[in-house]
Amino acid sequence: MSGDSFAEQVRLVEALLFASATPLDEESLLSRLPEGAALPAVLGELQDHYRSRGVNLVKIAGGWTLRTAPDLGPRLKLETSVVRKLSRAAVETLAIVAYHQPVTRGEIEEIRGVALSKGTLDTLMEAGWVVPKGRRQTPGRPATWVTTDRFLGHFGLAGLTDLPGVEELKAAGLIGPRSDVTLSESSLQPDLPGFAAPAEEPEEPYEP
Amino acid sequence: MSGDSFAEQVRLVEALLFASATPLDEESLLSRLPEGAALPAVLGELQDHYRSRGVNLVKIAGGWTLRTAPDLGPRLKLETSVVRKLSRAAVETLAIVAYHQPVTRGEIEEIRGVALSKGTLDTLMEAGWVVPKGRRQTPGRPATWVTTDRFLGHFGLAGLTDLPGVEELKAAGLIGPRSDVTLSESSLQPDLPGFAAPAEEPEEPYEP
């Protein structure tokens, strides 16, 4: 098996990617290749090969997979396609979870400056894009929300660092904890909208 | 749309064949191509292209589909070893078979004082350590169990006579009165192991 030529390795990886129902990470690919195989070169070769074709090699949720070229989307219209229209609130909430995760419901409401209506997180959870994961160790121990691999897969993202503009937003201090004073500390106006946590909707009990 | 170049038609058919959940017949393909598209030429081009690759374009039951190259089939399988602990009941049953073979299921239960749960002998048989061999010439003609050469191999035994005898086990302290049970206790507690009537053991989760 160690006698595999580079071309044979390319064929094998190509077949593996075609046959797998899910993205394959490099470890899984390496475990099926001969010792010392040049996986990065093989993947590079395949990526180049498929770049101009009807199917492309992409990295998604930490693994490699083949996907039809995005420009052909409208021409494919397979029966399986169900396009989900998201409300504006849902899109914003999804972005906040994606860029600020793990994030509590209260934090989402603080950023948006408005209470989250009941269905919003449900819709995102139903789509399989966000899930509750763990609790914040603050009073009330609120559940925190994160995005899923399915979210990455749906939007063709290799990982969270692949989110559009994530580096710039970090550099601008618009993502991540903020150390300076927040307005809610103002003793004069402790209950300002958006500054204090908005009136909490009755939270359903959540069991992880 | 009629302006599609030949290369564009190839890309589109490639994407369609890749994404479709069933083989596509020429009629379905033509319905997605511009009027007057040269489908045979497109399919011929794709078939040539994929001939030497890890995936081939093949015609199955009147439809076209992409399939991993047949010669790579065995390479798509992966054998892995999973190390697992053997349940206590299974170890004890194995030991009883080793010392008392040929032994029936009923005799094993009598020696252990509890009924044998369903999976125990199956697990040992799957591991290749015990096999049924012959039947006891008593009512019901129960199967009798013996250990295999593989059993000897796993435990590094040249033969069954290598197993230490009961006296040697006693001398080694492996058999002896249990210090944690006194006679008075046992008369008070009728449900100590070995005193109670045989009851079905809780079935351990057993995966084939």
Next chain:
Amino acid sequence: MKPMADEQFEMEGVRAPAAELVVDLAGYEGPIDVLLKLAREQKVDLIHISILELADQYLKFVAEAHRLRLELAADYLVMAAWLAYLKSRLLLPDPQPEDEPTGEELAANLTYQLQRLEAMQQAGVRVMARPQLDRDTFARGMPEGLVMVSRIVYDVSLYDLLRAYGEGRSRNEGAVLHIEAAELYSMDEALERLTRILGHVPEWRSLASFLPTGLANGLVGRSAIAATFAASLELARSGRLQLRQDSAFGPIWLRSLPEPS
């Protein structure tokens, strides 16, 4: 895309007759969102936004909503009140105690909130603009699958085996010995049988002829002999019959005695 109405915001969009300000509440996602939209109308970078001007515009927006008799959610009114307060803090010299944020700090924080919301709104748009699975891009429709064959290797040593056997043996050595009740012909049964027959036996007859018929020769048969013999001894002792044996190992004879009168 039609925005989802927030629960405290279920009114339809209403347009002001005048061109000066358009109030379309159904399109807003809360007061900060309104502020952000107003800020964009200033057409400057959010960092250089004039909070004073923004406050004025927002107050005008709220006033307009009032004029149109739109019922504004409490959030919007609280924001209006807070902006009026902020305005006064920005316009007047700051006589605040040191642990209170200054008007400029409050304004800077509001700017930050606007920037952060705008960043998230744009990020949402950019994420949604990416090629989406099953809309723009498709995965393999007929994956053949990768076969994973797992071989189970059990982690058990000879020592484990011997110890398990030893434990099993030790457990059973301390066990109570159960003696199974054997099926035997009892002395009570023999006594009852002999008593029934007595009185009809004036002549000597062998003990064997008193045995119940149909008994196997095995253990039960032997127990019947023993039990019947023991029963005959008992009846002889109470004077109801006589026993006689002519020689060692010879047959045992018995006959009944008349009832003592």
